[in-house]
Structures are given as structure tokens and as C-alpha cells.
């Protein structure tokens with residue numbers, strides 16, 4: 001198994017992030033991803049971590065957001081996680097989530113949460129295996145703002 005390193009994302013990572021996002025089922029143009037990345041890069045309440053192999057090829061990423069709610073307190077939510085297909089089951093997903101947990105601890109967040117589509121079968125084996133409990137099932141409502 002290749003040596004994997006984790007690092008925080010940079011401006012120049014948009015293309016690699018976009019390529020991996022398509023794995024997640026969210027195909028996106030690099031320019032669109034660049035704009036999304038630049039909007040949250042460097043913000044204190046946002047974490048963007050890239051996993052790279054020994055050739056500095058991106059093989060996974062995680063994004064997380066820290067925020068407070070009156071109902072549930074201050075928490076970190078994993079807002080995106082993907083590991084490229086050929087690198088799965090080598091512990092990269094676990095390492096990325098552990099990085100988010102360390103960040104959450106450093107911010108004194110009360111919990112790390114993640115919402116995962118019921119159709120993502122790998123993720124429903126993954127999260128329980130690394131200590132996460134399925135606490136509820138919700139519907140997602142959306143309204144585009146023009």
C-alpha cells in the first residue's frame with residue numbers, strides 16, 4: 001500500500017477535488033469547484049483535507065464545517081468525504097475522519113456528525129465501523145434561491 005499523507009487543501013487543488021467529487025456522484029466543472037473552494041478556503045470554521053499518495057496524486061478528501069445550533073450545541077459536521085475507488089479499504093477514510101475529529105476536539109465541539117444518503121452502501125458500513133451511531137433518518141428539503 002502506498003504511503004499516504006494528509007494535508008490541508010490549497011487554491012491549486014480544485015481540479016483534483018473536482019475529479020474525486022465526480023466519484024461521489026457530483027460531477028462538477030473545475031471552474032465551479034475553484035469558486036466553491038476559494039469561498040471556504042482559509043475560513044476558521046471550515047476544514048478541507050486532502051489525502052495524497054507518494055506521487056502527490058490526490059486519492060481522497062474530506063470537508064467539515066464547525067457551527068453552533070441552539071437545538072444541538074456546537075458541532076462539527078462532515079460535509080463531504082470521498083476516497084478514490086482504487087484506494088478504498090486501506091484506512092484512508094478512517095484517517096480523514098480522525099483528522100476531522102482532532103479538529104473538532106481542538107475547537108471543543110460536542111460531537112462530529114455526518115449525514116449520508118441511504119443509497120451510499122459503503123458509507124453505512126464505514127461509519128459504524130469507526131465508532132459512529134446512526135441516530136435518525138431524515139428527509140432533505142431543498143429550494144433553489146434565484
Ligand SMILES: CC(C)(COP(=O)(O)OP(=O)(O)OC[C@H]1O[C@@H](n2cnc3c(N)ncnc32)[C@H](O)[C@@H]1OP(=O)(O)O)[C@@H](O)C(=O)NCCC(=O)NCCS
Nearest residue numbers: 082083088089090091092093094116120122123125126129
Ligand atoms: C465510505 C468511504 C469514504 C470509506 O473510505 P475507505 O478509505 O475505503 O475506508 P477505510 O479503509 O478507512 O475503512 C474503515 C473501515 O470501515 C469499514 N468499511 C469501509 N468500507 C467498507 C465497505 N465497502 N464494506 C464494508 N465495510 C467497509 C471496514 O470495517 C473498514 O475497516 P477494514 O477495511 O479494516 O475492514 C469510501 O468507500 C468512499 O469514498 N465511498 C464513496 C463516497 C461515500 O460514500 N462517501 C461518504 C459520504 S458521507
